[in-house]
Amino acid sequence: MRASGERRPPVHVLLSGIVGSTAYGLAHAGSDIDRLGLFAAPTVDFHGLHRPSESHVTTAPDRTLHEAGKWCRLALSCNPTASELVWLPDELYEVRTPLGDELIAVRRSFLSARAVRNSYLGYATQQFRKLSTRDPDDPVSRVRSAKHARHLVRLVEQGLALHETGEVAVRLADPERVRALGERYAARPADAAALLATAEERFDRPGVLPEAPDERPAEAWLRRVRAVHLEAAA
Structure with missing residues (x-):
């Protein structure tokens, strides 16, 4: 039996925007609008037998939301799709919270x-x-x-x-x-x-990126997220 919290849709979206062909400049009249974002699961949901769902995907609309911890792991691996969320042009953001802005500010630390x-x-x-x-x-x-x-x-x-x-x-x-x-x-x-x-x-050829990412900003940011969302959602 799965914990009921795992079926709960994300309510604490920290950052979300339009990605895909629209963001790349490749969209045409029939193109879908793809959205990507990240959310914070209530911290208490990590303390039980069942961990909360780390991703929520819908097709109407086309939207993928990753839990904050999973997004950080994807970004530290430089996953192209996940990483672009913190590099979007400003006008493509639809949700941008203070914690989302903090993540954008440390985006270079994820790169290697x-x-x-x-x-x-x-x-x-x-x-x-x-x-x-x-x-x-x-x-x-x-x-x-x-x-x-x-x-x-x-x-x-x-x-x-x-x-x-x-x-x-x-x-x-x-x-x-x-x-x-x-x-x-x-x-x-x-x-x-x-x-x-x-x-x-x-x-x-040598590039400008470090050999390994600096995980410290991601760790500090994620701890702030967990502290802010310590209580379960009402």
């Missing part, structure tokens, strides 16, 4: 060279594998291939920018170029191999 390379280049390589197994002559498959290819290009460009500048550039500088490359790679998947090879070479 190895994790950025592993996550961004790793996810880009996954997109390449998906791209390579689809039939470019099938119209339905071609649409999906173009999406995989756009993600591949985006992940490579964002990862390299992060490696070389220490900044997460959520909004792409040239979305039309990314769309064009997506169509090209969807038609000729093998062409994307050169992009990945170049990315590996650039990741091999």
Whole structure:
């Protein structure tokens, strides 16, 4: 039997915003609006037999919320999707609390060279594998291939920018170029191999990020979250 608290929807959302294609500048008329956020579970919920749910996902609307502790672990691994939450343009935030602002202020402490390379280049390589197994002559498959290819290009460009500048550039500088490359790679998947090879070479060069993240700001922030939310939700 699961504790009733695990089924309770999150009520203490600390930070939330619009992510995905809208944030990247790749949205079109039929694009879904994706939302990502983080919430604080009541601290007392961690003291019983059953831990609270760490993620809540809905499809109407499309929204993913991670519990504060889980989000910190994802961000310390430089997960591209989770990390972008604290690097969004200001106008894309829909919930922004003081604790959310504190997290944005320490966002650089989550970054590390190895994790950025592993996550961004790793996810880009996954997109390449998906791209390579689809039939470019099938119209339905071609649409999906173009999406995989756009993600591949985006992940490579964002990862390299992060490696070389220490900044997460959520909004792409040239979305039309990314769309064009997506169509090209969807038609000729093998062409994307050169992009990945170049990315590996650039990741091999020294960047600006430390070898390991500084976990102290995340630990201090999370302890403040737990102290603020010590009592169970009414």
